[in-house]
Amino acid sequence: MSMKQTTATESSLPAAPRPAAAPRPAAVPRPAAAPASSANLAIAGRSFLLLRVAAALLSGLFLGLAYPPARLDLLAWLALLPLLLVPQPRRWGERLAIGYLFGYVYFAWSLFWLNQVGFGAGFLLAIWCALFPMAWYVFLSALMWHCKSATDKERQLPGAGLLLLRQPALVALLAVLSACAWVSCEWLRGWLLTGIPWNELGISQYRRIGVIQLAEYTGVHGLSFLIVLINGVLAGEGAYVIRHWLGAAEKRGMPWHVVMAMALTLPLCWLGTRPEALPDADTPSLRVLAVQGNLPQCRYWTEEQCRDAQLVxxxxxxxxxxxxxxxxxMVLWPECAVPASLDYPPYRYARQRLLEDINLPLLVGATQFRENPLDKENPLLFNSAFLLTPTDVIAEYYDKVHRVPFGEFTPFGDQLPWLRDLIGMGRDLTPGLAYHVFQLPRGAKAGVNICFEDVFPYLSREFTRRGANMLMTITNDSWYNESSGAEQHLSHVVFRAIENRRPLLRSGNNSHSCLITPNGRVLGQLVDEQTGAIFARGAQLYDVPVSDDWGTTFFTRHGPLFARLCVLVTLACWLWLLKAWHARKRRQYQAIKGIAPEAAPAP
Known part of the structure; x- marks a missing residue:
């Protein structure tokens, strides 16, 4: 046998078995490879980033346009669609950036009027307010990614969103949870660091008499919840339409998110058709003459300005x-009708002559210095509402409880005196401690909000609980000149009337003096008789029905119960997401260490 034959024969024999290789640790499980290359995914990621930026800008702009001066309130029901339809990012940094951009555009646009005060106040306040829409978007993104990890194992898109969710029941759940999270963020903004609840989402609908009746039960937060919920439902339907257009739509059963939205909105349609509860024809009315001076505001007043205000x-x-x-x-003057302390001698003398001439009580807003029991040399300064008799004697007064940050006091001013000097306040106003209800003619009992106070529901609610059968607001919006700030302020007080079902008389310094019915209708707004201009000077007589039979609403009895329930739901959802994140990290750790799941130690 030749060597060549021998080699061929040996090569035809089976190979000897090799020794078994050492076992390798289990590798971290990876998702299935996407059909696109990594370069294509990187391009897609950049494209999605641009889409998210555009969505944040659009949604923020649409929400800003829902408030005065644009008053495109129906946009609020569609404003969140761009943010909901564009897949949400996975990286936390991108979530924070996109959410903050959305929130800042929203508030910088809707608070633009505040720049009339100076310091770029609207832009500065938007820096703080934008944190809360950002928190909502972060929550939404985390929720979307959790749903994606459970329903879309391939992770074919560099983002998670409604386009990947095919179960209508899951879309309905997401809509409810995102609405709860939005209400939770608004509720937190309304009390954190004394609170700035200005322009909550539901406030934009103040002219929609039907739907705002929900505030009797849930406050304005119920309307905010409904708007976000409808945005979520419409986004779910939009995602289905897009998938159908792309040829990727599946056959689906009952659209539970649509059913849920209809189940919630149909009762509201009935609620809005209920006739307004009006008192009997023989119910007495309090006839109030509201005077609106329409004078420019000044930070440091002069003798001439004080004299002009007295004359006007x-x-x-x-x-x-x-x-x-x-x-x-009686006669009603607004807050700071005359830019001087109540006891300023020229003002007191002019007021005494006026009261002698008209022989009527006067309710007016003014500041007043009082003795400081702890420091005799530095009296306390209060912003108050005073009920003066025809002889100019103070019959009753109410000291403003909730002061305006950086307007009536400087936060941390004692620790940072340079900040107080920079703002130019000089001193802080002293907060009141009692929710005083005024006893007015014809059996009227009035709770009086001073300016910014009517933005906070708890104050009007507390007045009502203490027996007020009517509410008042005396305000000075002249700081904002002829901007949309005055109308935005008016939009908040509409909800105070509905929440407590009390008539509310509003006296403005330069505009929007009017009567608001318990149903939220704005009546008898004082305007210029010749031009019809809102910013006008004049006086108007209002008949405010006085009745002790208005009843007590659910909101008056229980307060923001609905908002607190939303907070509890949101906290529970965060804990659920945190638990899911911890379980995922634990599985990854087990895979790296080669630990079998059943052998994993107990946490």
Missing amino acids: YGDETRKGVANSATPPD
Whole structure:
């Protein structure tokens, strides 16, 4: 046998078995490879980033346009669609950036009027307010990614969103949870660091008399919840339409998210058709002459400005009383009608002469210095509402409880005196401690909000619980000139009337003096008789029905119960997400260490 034959014969024999290789540790499980290359995925990631930026800008702009001056309130029901439809990012940094961009555009646009005060106040306040929409978007992104990890193992898109969710029941759950999270963020913004609840989402609908009746039970937060919920439902339907257009739509059963939205909105349609509960025809009315001076505001007033204000309010009051077909029961002036302390001698002398002429009580907002029991040399300064008798004696007064940050006090001003000097306040106002209800003619009992206070539901609710059968607001919006700030302020007080089902009389310094019915209708707004301009000077007589039979609403009895329930749901969902994240990290750790799941130590 030749060597060549021998080699061929040996090569045909079976190979000897090799020794078994050492076992390798189990590798970290990886998702299935996507059909696209990594380069294509990187391009897609950059494209999605641009889409997310565009979505944040659009959603923020749409929400800003829902408030005055644009008043495109129906946009609020669609404003969140761009953010909901564009897949949410996975990286936390991108979530924070996109959410903050959305929130800042929203508030910088809707608070633009505040820049009239100076310091770029609207832009500065938006820096703080934007944190709360950002928190909502972070929650939404985390929720979407959790759903994606459970329903889309391939991770074919560099993001998670409604386009990947095919179960209508899951879409309905996401819509509810995102609405709860939005309400939770608004509720937190309303009390954290004294609170800034300005322009909550539901406030944008203040002219929609039907749907805002929900505030009787849930406060304005119920309307915010409904708007976000409808946005989520519409986004779910939009995602299904897009998948169908791309040829990727599946056959689905009952659209539970649509059913849920209809089940919640149909009762509201009935609620909005209920007739307004009005008192009997023989119910007495309090006739109030509200005077609106429409004078420019000044940070540091002069003797001339004080004298002009005295003349304007004195003349308009005398003309209003003389021209009234029926004599009024009292006169109402707004906050800071005259830019001086109540006890300033020239102001006191002019006021005494006026009250002698008209022989009527006067309710007016003014500041007042009082003795400081702890420091005799530095008296306390209060912003108050005073009920003065026809002889100019203080019959009753209410000290403003909730002060305006950086307007009536400087946060941390004692620790940072340079900040107080920079803002130019000089001193802080002293907060009141009692929720005083005024006893007015014809059995009227009024809780009086001073300016910014009517933005906070708890104050009007507390007045009502203490027996108020009507509410008032005396305000000075002249700081904002003829901007949309005055109308935005008015939009908040509409909800105070509905929440407590009390008539509310509003006296503005330069605009929006009016009567708001318990149903939220704005009546008798004072305007210029010749031009119809809102920013006008004049006096108008209002008949406010006085009744102790208005009843007590659910909101008056229980307060923001709905908002607190939303907070509990959101906290529970965060704990659920945290638990899921911990379980996922634990499985990854076990895979790296080669630990079998059943042998894993107990946590």
